[in-house]
Amino acid sequence: MLKHTSEIRVRYADTDQMHYVYNGKYLEYFEVGRAEMMRHYGLAYKIIEAKGYLLPLLEAFVKYKNPAYYDDILLVEAKVNELPKLKIQIDYSIKRKATEEIVAEGFTKHVFLNLTSNKVVRPPGFFQDALKSFFDN
Amino acid sequence: MLKHTSEIRVRYADTDQMHYVYNGKYLEYFEVGRAEMMRHYGLAYKIIEAKGYLLPLLEAFVKYKNPAYYDDILLVEAKVNELPKLKIQIDYSIKRKATEEIVAEGFTKHVFLNLTSNKVVRPPGFFQDALKSFFDN
Amino acid sequence: MLKHTSEIRVRYADTDQMHYVYNGKYLEYFEVGRAEMMRHYGLAYKIIEAKGYLLPLLEAFVKYKNPAYYDDILLVEAKVNELPKLKIQIDYSIKRKATEEIVAEGFTKHVFLNLTSNKVVRPPGFFQDALKSFFDN
């Protein structure tokens, strides 16, 4: 399993006139969680692109549990339960640091796209090699 | 059933370095589809807020089918299949106008929040009255 | 002179908890004004990129005169006073359609960047040819 938690401070730009963080912003917070998780395991997303692959989204899901507010510090946990065979699923849980309330949960699903062929491909060898020791099977 | 289609032109700001529309932007496109659908049926979201209610999201789901690109004109169809009893679900389908390819599909689920009590409430009378004739049951 | 006016409807996503349109959003509105002006004169920005040039910004300035609010229809006027020799300056004026109040004014300055050489260049011939008849000198 891969699992890592990042901190995000809510910006004024992220709020809307409901005084909540705008619903679409959570997918950006998920991006930060995912990027910092990958970096933590030595495979920054930038490296993946440099090796000729993109990881576009197939699906995204957000469950809004409690509003997040301006200036809140959020803890974004990103987690991968299974070494991906084709699709990679990342699960997220966002908490307000001060109160430990869950703000949002959700997931994204991705595939590897080979930049040269512009085709969907299985997770490349360098990706599997870097991560397989963190999964027990 | 409520159903309405709006047009959105993809901005440069919406793209990312993958040359696609950024994944989180689709929730903003869903917002436009939802807002224009409500306006079409005579109940602009602004009116709902003016009457003392918010419609925050409970859930959002996006299925990315094909990338959207800079300057594409997108057709965002928003649809409500059932007169809401408590939660209101809106379904979306986004097509590239030029090719009719489906770009994304998804849904959002909302509840009514009474601004005075800050409590979740059933859809208020003015909402039901304005819309019930469009549903057949 | 080039001059063209576009309409933008303010999205919920554009607002912040001040109930105003977020200050950074105006640069996105300027983008829309600029893009629609260029399209109006037959030179959509997409064409400029397809011919191998980018038009990155050198400077941007915004003067905030009156707040814009959710659901406002804004009229974005974009204007070029001089056929560019090296830098191109575009001036903007944003009005609230309903009241004709000025919401914001400003400008952006751009240069042509040749995508192949990654160098700043003079405005290319196809650009000058397409636009020079609109300037009187």
Next chain:
Amino acid sequence: MLKHTSEIRVRYADTDQMHYVYNGKYLEYFEVGRAEMMRHYGLAYKIIEAKGYLLPLLEAFVKYKNPAYYDDILLVEAKVNELPKLKIQIDYSIKRKATEEIVAEGFTKHVFLNLTSNKVVRPPGFFQDALKSFFDN
């Protein structure tokens, strides 16, 4: 003088298809710089709003010097040279941490708006008291 430097990591969401950080994002980076500077001096913007004041923008200016790229760590320096009498001007300078290149410079000008009267007012006493010792005159 007030002066403080914050770090921002560029998100994928911040990039556009030019592979640069989108021009409008810099005003969001300025916001982060300004917010962290105020927090550093004991006057988080949240406190100012809690005391009944907003600090809307009058003007914003950005000079783009070098592109910022995905995953760059940026150092945002925010600075106030003069204890404000009416308008408050904040100057910004953004550097790429790895290379120390200047990415952008600029300023924003703000006024205090009293939330109750909805009128522009002089900087309130609590603001002057908290900050005057940092200015030498």
